[in-house]
Amino acid sequence: MSSVAKNAYTEMVSSVRKAYNSGKTRPISFRVQQLKNMETMIRENSNEILDALAKDLRKPKLEATLYELEIILNELKGLIKNCKKHAEPDKLPVNLLAILDTAYIRKEPYGVVLVLGAWNYPVLLSLQPAMGAICAGNCVVIKPSELASHSAKLMAHLIPKYLDSDCYKVVLAEVEGTKDLLKNKWDYIFCTGGTNVGRAVMQAAASNLTPVTLELGGKSPCYVDESADFDLAAKRILWGKFANLGQTCIAPDYVLCSKNAEKAFLNMANVVLKEWYGDDLKTNTDIPRIVNARHCKRLKALLETTRGKIVFGGDTDEKDLWIEPTIVVDVEEDDPLMQEEIFGPILPIITVNSVDEAIEFINKRPRPLALYSFAKNEKMNDRLIENTTSGGVCVNDTMWHMAWNGLPFGGIGDSGMGNYHGKFSFDAFSHHRSVLNRSFSMLSEKLGEAR
Amino acid sequence: MESNNIMEVANGGPNFEKMVEELRDAFKKGKTRPYEFRLNQLLNLQKLLEENSDEIDRALHKDLKRHKMESAGEILPLKVEIADAIRLLSSWMLPDKLPTCLLLPNDRAYLQHDPYGVVLIIGTWNYPMLLTLNPLVGAIAAGNCAVLKLSDGSPCSSAKLAELLPQYLDTSCFKVVSGGATESVALLKVKFDYIFATCSSRIGRKVMAAAVENLTPITLELGGKCPLYIHDSADFEIAAKRIIWGKMINNGQSCIAPDYIICSRQAEEEFIACAKKVLLSWYGKDEKASQDITRIINNHHFNRLKKLLENTKGKIVVGGNTDAADLWISPTIVVDVKSSDVLMEDEIFGPILPIIRMDSAEQAIEYLNARKDKPLSLYVFSKDKNVNKMFNEQTTSGTLTFNEVMLQCSWQEMPFGGVGDSGIGKYHGKYSYETFTHKKGVLVRDFSFITENFAAIRYPPYSSAEVKLQFLYLFLSNLHYFNIPRNIGLPHVLAFFCGIVFMLFMGALQSAC
Numbered sequence: 001m002s003s004v005a006k007n008a009y010t011e012m013v014s015s016v017r018k019a020y021n022s023g024k025t026r027p028i029s030f031r032v033q034q035l036k037n038m039e040t041m042i043r044e045n046s047n048e049i050l051d052a053l054a055k056d057l058r059k060p061k062l063e064a065t066l067y068e069l070e071i072i073l074n075e076l077k078g079l080i081k082n083c084k085k086h087a088e089p090d091k092l093p094v095n096l097l098a099i100l101d102t103a104y105i106r107k108e109p110y111g112v113v114l115v116l117g118a119w120n121y122p123v124l125l126s127l128q129p130a131m132g133a134i135c136a137g138n139c140v141v142i143k144p145s146e147l148a149s150h151s152a153k154l155m156a157h158l159i160p161k162y163l164d165s166d167c168y169k170v171v172l173a174e175v176e177g178t179k180d181l182l183k184n185k186w187d188y189i190f191c192t193g194g195t196n197v198g199r200a201v202m203q204a205a206a207s208n209l210t211p212v213t214l215e216l217g218g219k220s221p222c223y224v225d226e227s228a229d230f231d232l233a234a235k236r237i238l239w240g241k242f243a244n245l246g247q248t249c250i251a252p253d254y255v256l257c258s259k260n261a262e263k264a265f266l267n268m269a270n271v272v273l274k275e276w277y278g279d280d281l282k283t284n285t286d287i288p289r290i291v292n293a294r295h296c297k298r299l300k301a302l303l304e305t306t307r308g309k310i311v312f313g314g315d316t317d318e319k320d321l322w323i324e325p326t327i328v329v330d331v332e333e334d335d336p337l338m339q340e341e342i343f344g345p346i347l348p349i350i351t352v353n354s355v356d357e358a359i360e361f362i363n364k365r366p367r368p369l370a371l372y373s374f375a376k377n378e379k380m381n382d383r384l385i386e387n388t389t390s391g392g393v394c395v396n397d398t399m400w401h402m403a404w405n406g407l408p409f410g411g412i413g414d415s416g417m418g419n420y421h422g423k424f425s426f427d428a429f430s431h432h433r434s435v436l437n438r439s440f441s442m443l444s445e446k447l448g449e450a451r
Numbered sequence: 452m453e454s455n456n457i458m459e460v461a462n463g464g465p466n467f468e469k470m471v472e473e474l475r476d477a478f479k480k481g482k483t484r485p486y487e488f489r490l491n492q493l494l495n496l497q498k499l500l501e502e503n504s505d506e507i508d509r510a511l512h513k514d515l516k517r518h519k520m521e522s523a524g525e526i527l528p529l530k531v532e533i534a535d536a537i538r539l540l541s542s543w544m545l546p547d548k549l550p551t552c553l554l555l556p557n558d559r560a561y562l563q564h565d566p567y568g569v570v571l572i573i574g575t576w577n578y579p580m581l582l583t584l585n586p587l588v589g590a591i592a593a594g595n596c597a598v599l600k601l602s603d604g605s606p607c608s609s610a611k612l613a614e615l616l617p618q619y620l621d622t623s624c625f626k627v628v629s630g631g632a633t634e635s636v637a638l639l640k641v642k643f644d645y646i647f648a649t650c651s652s653r654i655g656r657k658v659m660a661a662a663v664e665n666l667t668p669i670t671l672e673l674g675g676k677c678p679l680y681i682h683d684s685a686d687f688e689i690a691a692k693r694i695i696w697g698k699m700i701n702n703g704q705s706c707i708a709p710d711y712i713i714c715s716r717q718a719e720e721e722f723i724a725c726a727k728k729v730l731l732s733w734y735g736k737d738e739k740a741s742q743d744i745t746r747i748i749n750n751h752h753f754n755r756l757k758k759l760l761e762n763t764k765g766k767i768v769v770g771g772n773t774d775a776a777d778l779w780i781s782p783t784i785v786v787d788v789k790s791s792d793v794l795m796e797d798e799i800f801g802p803i804l805p806i807i808r809m810d811s812a813e814q815a816i817e818y819l820n821a822r823k824d825k826p827l828s829l830y831v832f833s834k835d836k837n838v839n840k841m842f843n844e845q846t847t848s849g850t851l852t853f854n855e856v857m858l859q860c861s862w863q864e865m866p867f868g869g870v871g872d873s874g875i876g877k878y879h880g881k882y883s884y885e886t887f888t889h890k891k892g893v894l895v896r897d898f899s900f901i902t903e904n905f906a907a908i909r910y911p912p913y914s915s916a917e918v919k920l921q922f923l924y925l926f927l928s929n930l931h932y933f934n935i936p937r938n939i940g941l942p943h944v945l946a947f948f949c950g951i952v953f954m955l956f957m958g959a960l961q962s963a964c
Binding site for chain 1: 479481524549550552558560562563565567568644652655656659660662663664665666668671673685686689690692693696820834839843844845847848849850851852853854855858859862863864865866867870871872874875876877889890891892893894895896897898903906909910911912913
């Protein structure tokens with residue numbers, strides 16, 4: 001058994017564990033009440049939340065409402081409604097030879113759960129996992145990303161006012177503090193972040209054999225077939241790419257298509273972007289900003305070192321954390337734009353001459369979080385889906401599968417492990433305990449005597 | 452054909468990169484994906500067991516001195532798992548359809564089942580056939596390629612598997628590696644898409660740490676001390692039989708053997724009285740001469756167990772005899788055991804049964820919850836419904852079994868796995884298939900008018916946002932009312948038409964009145 005050296009958080013974790021051991025979070029009524037309180041918290045403070053998001057990322061009100069608040073409220077609604085149902089044991093079939101016995105699977109909380117949030121959807125990515133953990137009966141410690149400091153501070157201020165403060169805590173910490181937090185023993189760790197963060201979390205978890213869900217990232221490819229409807233494809237791809245200025249784990253990272261498709265796509269793209277943003281994108285209030293100077297510098301360097309041809313955008317302004325929505329063509333496999341997840345508003349287009357070439361390209365690379373395919377020809381889409389793997393897939397649209405009621409959301413390989421959303425959230429944070437209840441009856445004994 | 456494919460590297464130690472690359476090539480070519488291939492491999496596995504049952508029993512006996520009857524306890528569940536996989540494979544492989552939303556009628560969502568790719572299965576020595584091949588059934592059913600690392604703790608059984616598996620399975624997709632810790636460490640340096648290991652908690656930590664580099668998902672079937680609580684209300688005759696049976700299978704060398712007992716003084720007396728009768732009736736006065744008791748696997752474990760008997764501060768009331776030459780430890784019961792005793796430190800994994808005295812179920816539960824380890828299996832013998840409810844609701848463990856031991860491991864459709872130090876993940880039956888399957892969420896949209904117009908609100912410019920948002924809120928918050936199950940079949944269609952007919956009938960009836 002590994003023992004935990006005392007650190008800044010040992011006492012806090014201890015107190016949360018005590019709260020869990022008291023059994024407070026086990027009754028369904030308690031859990032549902034906490035979730036309802038969270039719903040009230042969002043509704044009563046939506047302006048403050050939108051304000052914090054605007055300060056952190058210059059997130060436009062519509063984006064913040066649609067992609068954070070509405071998703072949170074929708075999830076809460078589902079968990080509140082279904083908590084009792086999710087928590088019911090699964091009965092196993094009765095067997096004639098064991099007719100007096102009962103067998104079922106109990107859904108039990110793990111205990112004390114750590115949720116590590118991310119900065120790009122700071123409120124969503126802290127609260128959506130947390131609500132799943134709460135619904136499953138755990139105590140939860142949330143550590144929001146320090147890079148979205150206004151949202152983090154707001155959550156630290158609001159959560160103790162609405163949720164039971166013995167059972168649910170918010171911790172504000174930077175890198176060193178997070179390392180200390182991870183040194184403690186947790187019963188489950190849920191982390192949204194980059195691949196390196198994922199590795200550090202899994203490493204810390206290994207010493208205590210703590211199960212983890214890692215929602216990571218990577219480069220999500222977008223295949224556009226010549227049979228696609230280019231008007232709608234352009235709209236949906238560019239929407240996915242430029243929402244939150246490309247800082248979304250499931251943004252279409254790069255496009256794979258033939259030269260003909262590229263031509264059609266670019267024609268539509270020019271029309272669409274003009275329609276959406278007008279002539280001067282920098283002053284358009286519908287466009288957010290890059291989260292900080294470091295990421296802005298990184299993206300600027302990509303634009304400076306790419307060997308591709310910039311056909312739209314390309315403007316930057318580090319002081320304003322501004323990278324203009326940009327499209328780059330003639331990008332080769334070994335281009336700087338193709339090395340890491342872009343996480344910004346730069347869309348490279350790589351030429352492939354068939355869906356099979358696209359498949360080969362995708363399979364050579366780390367497994368993505370999302371895969372996109374645009375084609376009216378269903379066979380193309382099916383071919384791509386069946387011959388590649390990814391966390392999830394969305395055909396003829398981008399990002400939409402993330403909010404689809406009933407679909408699990410998670411990665412595979414470098415893009416993550418485990419999944420959540422809806423019932424999958426409840427299951428992620430539950431230990432499924434098999435229970436066998438045999439009787440002492442003569443019948444049971446006779447049948448079992450052969451052993 | 453070679454069963455190993457090891458390349459010795461100049462700086463010492465085996466290197467399995469090339470072998471795994473071969474498997475990855477086979478996987479990329481799609482060899483393991485078709486239903487026919489998976490079915491064929493499972494049928495071959497079935498044949499392997501049928502055609503070589505005597506040789507397998509002999510190998511198990513050489514390693515563990517196990518009677519054929521006990522080996523059947525290992526082989527039979529394995530045969531049932533394979534038969535079930537063969538029977539159910541086609542249904543397991545079907546994508547899971549998700550409900551359609553009437554407001555977005557053209558959208559289609561489902562879960563596509565993708566194999567992970569190349570998986571590593573690390574077996575162990577106490578049930579060498581079952582614990583190596585059982586996970587393999589799931590890996591094959593899910594369409595993966597696999598490397599099986601056989602345990603050097605059971606050399607004869609492992610050698611037999613190394614000899615037979617390449618004769619029955621496609622060797623371009625399934626490889627076998629023999630050897631010990633060196634080979635395991637070398638294997639863990641290679642990138643796998645999934646790792647499944649059955650081992651101790653200590654090794655489990657090392658496996659998980661090794662998986663970090665490639666962010667490889669894992670299932671760990673570990674162990675630990677499985678507590679057994681006997682309430683005063685138990686039927687002691689039956690309890691003693693079941694408990695002694697569970698403890699003595701494989702001479703206590705099972706991850707789910709009842710490790711220690713907690714009970715009151717009165718229960719302890721009753722239990723010991725019954726246990727003595729059971730042992731006598733099963734094994735006779737000269738237990739050592741009985742053909743029905745397995746032996747300790749090797750000297751290392753024998754010495755470990757002997758030391759426990761020498762250092763325990765408890766009182767040995769049954770057994771306590773040892774014979775190094777025969778790797779023999781007699782069935783032993785120890786009372787007056789305190790929680791600080793050596794017997795209470797690590798998993799015993801032998802035929803020694805300590806009893807800790809506690810007056811009540813509440814005390815027992817308090818003790819269990821204060822322990823840092825969460826057990827793989829928790830056993831409760833009791834007729835008292837309130838006591839059972841307490842254990843159900845106030846404790847945790849991988850599995851919980853009332854009035855029985857061990858059977859939860861082979862109960863139909865019951866997932867098997869630990870929690871905390873006793874493991875991560877679960878398997879058996881369809882859970883094995885799901886362990887080795889990545890369920891990929893797929894949403895298929897189209898370019899139709901309906902689909903586009905509902906979603907057009909998302910596009911800039913964001914003016915008239917207030918109105919759009921109100922509408923969207925109304926839409927999204929009532930979305931779930933419009934879900935209809937995707938898998939509408941004949942019964943649903945018939946019900947629908949019956950409904951229409953009924954409506955028309957009622958209508959006609961009303962107008963006639």
